[in-house]
Amino acid sequence: MEIQENEQTETTGRGGNKRAGGYNPKEIEQKWQEVWEQSGANHATDDDPRPKFYNLVMFPYPSGDLHIGHWYNFTGVDVYGRFMRMNGYNVMQPLGFDAFGLPAENAAIKRGVQARKWTLSNIENMRRQLKTMGGIWDWEREVATCLPDYYKWTEWFFLKLYEAGLAYRAKAPVNWCPNDQTVLANEQVLANGTCERCGAEVAKRDLEQWFFKITAYADRLLEFKDIEWPEKTVTMQRNWIGRSEGARVNFTAEGSDGTVHAVPVFTTRPDTIYGVTFFLLAPEHALVAQLTTPDKQAEVAAYVAKARGETEIERQSTDKAKTGVFIGSYVTNPITGGKIPIYITDYVLMGYGTGAVMGVPAHDQRDFEFARTFNLPVVLVYQPDDREINADEMTEALVHEGHVVNSGPFNGLPDNAETVKKFIDYIAEKGLGEAKVNYRLRDWLISRQRYWGAPIPMIYCPTDGLVPVPEEQLPVILPEEVEFKPTGESPLNYIPEFVNTTCPKCGGPARRETDTMDTFMCSSWYFLRYADPKNAAQPFDPELIKRWMPVDQYTGGPEHATMHLLYARFFTKALYDMGIVSFEEPFKRLFHQGMILSEGRKMSKSKGKTIAPDRLVSENGADAVRAFLMFLGPFEKGADWNDKTEQLLVGISRFLNRVWGLVNDYGKSSENNEITLATSVEPRLRRAQHKTIQRVVADYGSFQFNTVLSGLMEYSNSLQKLIEEAPAVQQGVAWDEAIDTLLILLAPLCPHITEELWQSKGHRSSVNEQPMPLFNPTLAADELVTIVVQINGKVRDRLDLPIGISEEEVKATVLFAPKIATAIGESIPRKVIYVPGKLVNIVL
RNA sequence: GGGCGUGUGGCGGAACGGCAGACGCAGUUGACUUAGGAUCAAAAAGAUGCAGGUUCGAAUCCUGCCAUGCCUACCA
Structure with missing residues (x-):
């Protein structure tokens, strides 16, 4: 195929001019997303023989719009999940929604929409936006904590904790937010004494509240046995527990x-x-x-x-x-x-x-x-x-x-x-x-005087006192129609059909608890539900929990160090003691991605300056946005978004266009021939290929996606040079494999374009199911090494010497190299240091 | 006040104690062009926050300082 230059061009927005038959992300991305969805490629089945890999991301609150921070976070997680899948694992990568909480209720108060409808339509929208990313999210496992088939089990767990003596009621001075009209946990009060959510000044009140005895687990929470967590997070939890x-x-x-x-x-x-x-x-x-x-x-x-x-x-x-x-x-x-x-x-x-x-x-x-x-x-x-x-x-x-x-x-x-x-x-x-x-740690206060949360399944009977709702009566359903009054009491108080009930013990008239649970309760077990999301008879099948848990890789922001991550650990230990699960730590490995800032500050709607990922995606394609976000820097560092940030997207688009061109112009059907060419180009090709494999695979494994990309850019640049220099190499199998390697290595970051090119090359399988190529050190080995020659630590010369050369030979060669000999002159070297394969330092 | 982290060209960032600035953006020059804000090609630039120390050799290790970010904050 010839390079077709200067054909008629079409202008497609910022993406610029495209060659006819050129890279059109919109088209191919949608196509492959549909194909994958129909083939069930992203669903992890329970009976897959491959080893399991549970790749979890902290589920989002359905605020309505997926912002750039979500995209950044979820892209990194997805890249890693895809990478692990290509390493031969049965990757389970679910996503759901932390769907109870104040914003829905505030929307209901402000705009008169039902909290439930508001939340569900937000979920709908976010799910649609998420799908444009092309992630391997297993939508068959989606959970939303605000749905009765989920919160039924949140209530059930409350009863279990109550039975185990870990839930109790006590009068306590609590943090009271006068604006949100609710109690806040200590962790929800900022250091300046204001409410984490609304910024109002928090006051103290004495109220009867429900607590979980997390303090009973203080010592065990200090253990961190067999888990790989960032030292920083472990330290924060240690300090928080404060033994x-x-x-x-x-x-x-x-x-x-x-x-x-x-x-x-x-x-x-x-x-x-x-x-x-x-x-x-x-x-x-x-x-x-x-x-x-x-x-x-x-x-x-x-x-x-x-x-x-x-x-x-x-x-x-x-x-x-x-x-x-x-x-x-x-x-x-x-x-x-x-x-x-x-x-x-x-x-x-x-x-x-x-x-x-x-x-x-x-x-x-x-x-x-x-x-x-x-x-x-x-x-x-x-x-x-x-x-x-x-x-x-x-x-x-x-x-x-x-x-x-x-x-x-x-x-x-x-x-x-x-x-x-x-x-x-x-x-x-x-x-x-x-x-x-x-201990500095206090018991976990879970009562909220709020409507939009999981009801606390308890009943107050004038004769029998505090009576738990019997399991078979779960879930206690949250009514859909409520009236909000600024009374400081849960709106549920004003719904007689909800409040008035009969005592399960004596059958007499009784009142329901009208407080709801802290949403951290919902998020303390969602990762268990993903293993068996549709189970109507129990929260999960213990066999499936054994199959999938613990979470192999958990990724989320560091802001949850002393909240969600601590509660989830407590919860898991409590379930372990009840014999419900067989492990004490839910999250084996933890990673904190960095935050996307806007001109050095947290991005917030109130301060404007939010970036709409949808626009970037429709202008550049999901693959480009994915790669661009990962190219900003190390995943754990995050990035600052300013006027210049989006310029980097241009570089990624160019790179993808070059890959597209390279494969279309020079890639050929892999079923062609199997010739090995007798040219010196092929060993060079192999070297480039295997050096890239080594780098890229290692960098994927350590979340260094930015250097994965630069490695692949270098690789594709060198392929381009090689083919121009020696077009005949295209006839050999080495070239074919080199192109395949490029596509496979790029697939986790850019799954759509690689799939399109892979299959257009003649492969019938999916590139996303190829195994990661194996690094072959022999093929990667250079024939010559560059030995740096220093005199007193300063570089004076570089010599290309054969790879297996001995120390004596190197030293002899070096001392007689013209530049060096001149520099040494009449002096006698006091010392000659040799670092094999790297350098010689002559100390005068 | 305490803890942890960061500091490298105009910008984002690379560099097992061993060739500093990979890769990319911007800028420069040239080519193709009615045009270029598209594409291709070429060249260029700077010296690792500051001061010491360890070492044959330090961006990398140690000490102090400066700047900056995050977390935490009278926990007895």
Whole structure:
């Protein structure tokens, strides 16, 4: 076939002019997508004999439009899944929708559309957009968490956790978003004290709520056994769980009426107990009222009110001065018997430890600042080994240094864990406390005063109290028509048909729980449902779970490190303990893709500047957009989107056009001949081919899709050069294989164009089902190596030498090379370093 | 305040401690052209944030600083 130049051209938008019979992505992409859909190419069957590979991506919230971040995320996942499929795995790559949650409800309130209809039509649209990507998504396994056949089992799992004693109800001060009119989990409150979703300032409220006992799993959640997760994520979870070892020490306080109260504290430094000079309570502490003397009541009440009114950010700001109020009474130090004044202060948090702290100003910076503010004594119980400190002259606390002083029998001990243990033993012996491990992690609050979520399947009966909905009555169906009133209660409260029910135990009239579950509950088990998405009798068939779980590769953003990823691990461990699943970790390998930013900032609808992938796809084709996104940089790094970003798409389009031209002009039916040509070009061809295989396969495996592409660009450029230089090579089998290799290696990134070219070349199978080519080091080996010659570390010459040359030969050759000989002159080399196959460094 | 990461041409980015800047974008020149914002071809450019150290040799390892990003933030 000749190169047909300058034929009549047609203009197709930004894609530019196309040769007649040229690359027309629109046409071929749609064609192949239909073919694949009809042949069921993307459906992973349960009985496939190949080893399974569960390739999972965090499912999206159906906000309505697929944005560029989704495209980026899903493309990378799909490329990897396709790559693994070509490595011989039965790849299961499902997709679904995390379909409960606030935006649907807000749309319902704002625009009067039904939350259900709004969500389902969004799903419809996103599914359509997703299909244009040409991914191997297994749509037969799609789940949507808002559908009764899914949330039936979310409710069922709630009952299981309840039966296992892991769900309980308690009154708790909770984060309340006045705008969304709902409770938020700690993780949903931003560091600045605002609501993660709407940005409103979060307040505190006391409410009866449902909790899951995730804290019971704290230690096991710290294990991370047999999983390959980014160290960063593991560290974040560790810090979030916040295990600290110390002691619980019982202090006693006398109330203004003479009653004695036990006031335990948690401390990691029981070894400083002789240095306690004051005692602190959180303003919310239950004993504050009883321990406040009458003369202090007004002052204390004012302080408590102020602390409660503070936002999280005000309260937790570390750089503000320490504040507090003396409440008039004292505790007794159980070790020294000394009387110590009690203060309340906002830097002591009710939610951590016991809400009470022993103040040791000499050895804790916060306590030190507090003591200086209130002129409280500072007593040193450690002194540095090399000098002596005077408490009055201290400007900051002395932390972890020196040896024990002023502490009776403990004096002289060094500052270490053993000493701490001696104090704990002593305290325990006297019955004043015990060793204690404390966690920063709190139980998971799952109640939401919202409509659009999975109902909590519980019933309140006047005679029988709290009664779980019997399994056979599941699902508790969410009504479709609701009225929204800004009351702070779930809208379900105002639907008598929903609320009023009969008690499963006594048959008498009873009320349903009207709160719904946190959507993180829905996402804590969706990956299990994919294994058996249509099962109406159980959440999944245990055999299918054994077949598919655990997830081999999980990909999603790092923002879920302490939320979804922690909850899903907890959930899996709880199911393991119930005997429902046989593994403790759901996600074997985790990868965080980077984020697509817009001019350095998070892309958000409110700030404009969103990029519509649909436009890019219709102008350039899905293959080009896929490759372009992956070419932006390493997948884990994400990219910044600015005016220049889209220019890179041009380069990818050119590359695809060149591949198209190369294969159409020089590719030929692979059924032709099997001649091996006696030319020197073929070994060069083989070398290029196998070097590329080695690079590209390794880079696919490590998510380095950007360098996969540059490797393939180099490869196709060198093929182009070779064929122009020696057109006869086209007659040989090596050329044919070289072209096949190009198409196979490019297929995961650009499945459509490669399929079209593959089959037009005469293959009857699909390129997407070819095995990844095997790297042959012999064929890749060069005949000559370039030896770099350095003098004192600076490059002076390069010599092409035969591959198997010995060290002596290299050194001899190098020393007599003209440039080198001149440079050395009369000097005698002190040292000659030889790195085999790479370089010689002559040290003068 | 703490933790983790990043810093390489005009831009996106490549480089097992060993030829810095692969690959691509933009720019330059030329060709084909009524035209070029299409295509093809050619050439060019710069010295790895700063200061030290280790090494025969450092973008790469170590220390300090500067800049920037993310996470976390009084957790006793």
